Amino acid sequence: MTSNLYVMVKKWLKCVPLALALLLLAGCASDNLEKMIPADAMGVVSIDVPDILKKAGMLDDGKIVLPQSLKQVIDENDTSPLCILLNDLPQMGIDTGDKAYAFFTAKTFSRVLLAPLEDPAKARKTLELRVGGDFSKVEGLDCMYVGDNLYVIDGKVLLIGTVNKAMEVARAAKAAKNILSKTATSIAENKAAKQVLHDNDAEIKAWMQGKGLRSILNKSEVYRELSQKMPLIGIFTESDIDAVTCKIDFDKDQVEMNANIQAGQDSEYAQLLNTTLGKPSNDVLKAIPNSMDYIFTMSVKGDSFVKLKQIQQLLTMFGKLPYIGRIDLASILSTVDGPFTIGLARDPHLEGEWNMVLATRSTDPKGVVKQISSFANSMGQAPELYENEYIYQYDNKMIRIGVIDGILYLKILDYEQTEGYAYEMAPVRDFFAGALIGFFAQTRNDSVNGYFDFGLEDIFNGKGHFYTNQRHANATLEFLRSLCSIKMGSGFGNEDDTDNDFSSFMSGAIDKLQPLD
Numbered sequence: 001m002t003s004n005l006y007v008m009v010k011k012w013l014k015c016v017p018l019a020l021a022l023l024l025l026a027g028c029a030s031d032n033l034e035k036m037i038p039a040d041a042m043g044v045v046s047i048d049v050p051d052i053l054k055k056a057g058m059l060d061d062g063k064i065v066l067p068q069s070l071k072q073v074i075d076e077n078d079t080s081p082l083c084i085l086l087n088d089l090p091q092m093g094i095d096t097g098d099k100a101y102a103f104f105t106a107k108t109f110s111r112v113l114l115a116p117l118e119d120p121a122k123a124r125k126t127l128e129l130r131v132g133g134d135f136s137k138v139e140g141l142d143c144m145y146v147g148d149n150l151y152v153i154d155g156k157v158l159l160i161g162t163v164n165k166a167m168e169v170a171r172a173a174k175a176a177k178n179i180l181s182k183t184a185t186s187i188a189e190n191k192a193a194k195q196v197l198h199d200n201d202a203e204i205k206a207w208m209q210g211k212g213l214r215s216i217l218n219k220s221e222v223y224r225e226l227s228q229k230m231p232l233i234g235i236f237t238e239s240d241i242d243a244v245t246c247k248i249d250f251d252k253d254q255v256e257m258n259a260n261i262q263a264g265q266d267s268e269y270a271q272l273l274n275t276t277l278g279k280p281s282n283d284v285l286k287a288i289p290n291s292m293d294y295i296f297t298m299s300v301k302g303d304s305f306v307k308l309k310q311i312q313q314l315l316t317m318f319g320k321l322p323y324i325g326r327i328d329l330a331s332i333l334s335t336v337d338g339p340f341t342i343g344l345a346r347d348p349h350l351e352g353e354w355n356m357v358l359a360t361r362s363t364d365p366k367g368v369v370k371q372i373s374s375f376a377n378s379m380g381q382a383p384e385l386y387e388n389e390y391i392y393q394y395d396n397k398m399i400r401i402g403v404i405d406g407i408l409y410l411k412i413l414d415y416e417q418t419e420g421y422a423y424e425m426a427p428v429r430d431f432f433a434g435a436l437i438g439f440f441a442q443t444r445n446d447s448v449n450g451y452f453d454f455g456l457e458d459i460f461n462g463k464g465h466f467y468t469n470q471r472h473a474n475a476t477l478e479f480l481r482s483l484c485s486i487k488m489g490s491g492f493g494n495e496d497d498t499d500n501d502f503s504s505f506m507s508g509a510i511d512k513l514q515p516l517d
Contacts, residue, residue, distance in 0.1 A: 034197070036101075039185040041104060055474075056477040062097075094117065100115055109164065111161070113161075114159055116156055206244075210239075277299055284341040284407055288357050289411075294343065300336055376390075397412050397414045443486070
């Protein structure tokens with residue numbers, strides 16, 4: 001379970017900077033670009049990039065200028081898609097006077113980005129250098145077709161379309177021409193989408209159909225792998241949710257996010273979560289070190305949680321692993337009564353390794369500890385009991401299992417913990433006190449720490465914030481710096497890194513333990 005949650009978090013984090021990079025690449029757009037979006041688009045995103053750039057202090061007399069503090073982070077993370085984009089942005093010839101749009105379809109393109117250009121020649125030169133192709137005339141348009149992406153410069157409009165499947169450039173260019181000529185009915189005829197897009201309270205606004213979200217995700221190799229490793233994600237992606245909306249408001253003091261899940265009170269989604277979710281609590285933070293970079297929690301009723309088909313799939317998979325049948329995982333999960341929480345942090349000493357802590361409120365914490373201890377004994381590794389903790393050695397890490405104030409925890413660390421706990425961080429403590437499902441992340445850049453949280457307050461509404469530990473820091477700029485600082489190297493989103501796969505993790509652990517006859 002811990003490894004699957006670990007995979008879910010690291011896969012999700014891998015996608016965040018890439019998705020934002022693609023959206024920011026669209027730059028700015030006018031109402032004319034909105035009219036190019038077809039009414040049957042499965043989802044659409046509006047981005048007020050000029051406002052974001054102003055609030056981040058990145059505009060000087062209408063020109064994009066990168067602050068030195070941002071340049072430093074970009075130089076240190078030059079493989080990050082977002083860093084590459086921000087580094088190229090001043091040379092992109094983007095018109096910094098209006099909005100940007102991205103939309104999703106099930107037709108020729110899966111994703112389309114639209115942006116107005118102030119200097120098309122500059123954009124062409126930068127794109128050719130960055131992408132490694134050449135523009136040429138196709139269907140009367142200046143096109144460059146590289147990989148799955150078609151780049152089009154038509155007058156002062158930039159279109160970037162990602163094709164649904166491999167095809168001839170002429171076919172893709174024809175589809176782009178239809179979009180640019182506004183031959184289809186506009187998204188303005190879609191009242192639900194229009195209501196979100198024309199809300200002036202936020203810089204980024206998104207509307208996505210439930211079925212559209214499923215269609216888009218099912219085409220993603222990352223999502224398909226993730227859904228196999230962490231079936232719980234299907235609660236949101238495979239349910240009967242009608243639509244999801246999201247608004248992100250940028251300011252100098254903080255960045256605020258509001259999301260709404262549109263579904264009926266009697267929908268399968270609502271019934272499932274009402275039955276499964278338990279009461280949130282921040283007590284679990286007493287077992288999570290404050291050095292954890294990422295914390296994910298889901299408050300559940302164990303007896304209902306263990307009956308979910310997604311959990312049954314995981315239990316079946318676990319049961320096929322050597323010796324795991326000696327542990328009654330179903331009974332352990334059924335004792336969960338509240339938050340099921342995992343904390344993750346990069347190992348400061350070993351590249352590609354992570355430290356991890358799992359904590360939960362259990363109705364029978366001592367019984368669970370006893371069952372784990374009996375399992376370890378049967379595998380030939382009796383624990384050392386020290387200060388009420390059962391201690392095991394696994395590779396270079398110390399595994400500690402214990403109970404504090406009724407909270408059952410398991411720590412896998414390669415160091416002796418000396419730091420305090422997340423419970424002592426007041427904003428974090430307050431956030432987790434009300435989050436049915438919640439996520440927290442922290443980054444450190446120089447003397448500025450960035451903190452991001454997002455959680456469901458109820459089954460239909462979510463709220464999140466980004467803030468810093470510095471009173472006078474520019475939160476919008478620090479938000480971009482934090483996204484740029486997310487490491488993309490070994491052990492984080494590396495598809496070839498099989499050591500982080502659950503099966504490899506468990507097989508390796510079992511190999512280290514010798515069963516007793």
